């Protein structure tokens with residue numbers, strides 16, 4: 001197996017690369033560094049994995065179909081992990097066409113390049129945001145009803161990938177819940193260049209004193225402490241899920257599979273604040289604000305299918321997630 005990771009220097013892509021390198025799978029990281037500190041991440045990966053040829057960077061855009069095709073052929077790629085994409089809900093509402101361009105046209109371009117290079121195994125970065133909101137654990141056959149443009153681009157990509165199985169593609173679409181934490185070295189964390197809006201990076205800014213306090217969006221939800229509940233999953237556990245998915249691609253019964261990656265446990269915003277403060281021994285000042293538009297009260301994965309199909313389950317505790325996130329943030 002030789003794997004090309006699109007968006008390979010991003011938060012998820014770089015952690016997947018490190019897990020594959022740990023398992024002696026050579027990887028090519030295809031990225032245009034639009035929302036990642038590409039060269040720094042490559043240095044970090046080189047520091048962590050010193051085997052020659054373990055990791056090869058290729059600078060490029062997923063919409064450059066011919067460049068992708070040539071890369072796939074020249075590098076002898078057998079499998080693709082497709083992480084490249086835009087992921088900010090708010091930005092997707094302000095600039096929907098850019099989201100369709102990168103996420104949907106980019107995925108089509110990748111599939112065309114893969115088809116021309118006769119590489120037909122792909123693991124796709126999808127998101128739990130595709131599900132219709134529910135207070136119960138979300139299983140893969142739950143109704144999908146993405147409320148944001150970002151979520152709809154992920155759903156369109158899944159449909160595109162499903163149709164591609166008619167011409168021989170084998171697809172596992174991984175629906176991530178809330179990836180947090182970092183590589184335990186602290187070197188591969190969530191460091192977007194723009195649009196920092198996720199809870200963990202913002203807590204990092206508060207602890208570094210770049211922000212006075214954390215805005216907690218809503219405290220009157222129908223949840224035990226009134227704040228939203230999410231299924232936070234350690235990014236290294238999530239990355240292991242990609243390795244399992246790559247290994248299982250040849251043997252899946254249905255050539256298109258969607259699989260949740262989460263822990264099956266929900267934590268509230270206040271649970272996160274309290275745990276993060278406790279394990280780092282620091283205070284996190286908060287202010288309650290009005291709910292953030294588009295937030296759902298609860299989003300927790302049903303995780304049985306991931307275990308059945310991939311033999312995968314998340315292992316890290318919330319304490320580990322907070323400690324590793326802080327190692328990368330400070």
Ligand code: UD1
Pocket residue numbers: 087089090127128129150178179197198199200202214215216217218228229230269292293294295296
């Ligand atoms: C968000 C996206 C989701 C995307 C995921 C990963 C929305 C509505 N959803 O998930 O589509 O896949 O990021 O990029 O944007 N919170 C605060 N204060 C903050 C930031 C967050 O209270 O400053 C709360 C939020 O209200 C939410 C929880 O923390 O309840 C988690 O927020 P966040 O990390 O942004 O993830 P999601 O909104 O779940």
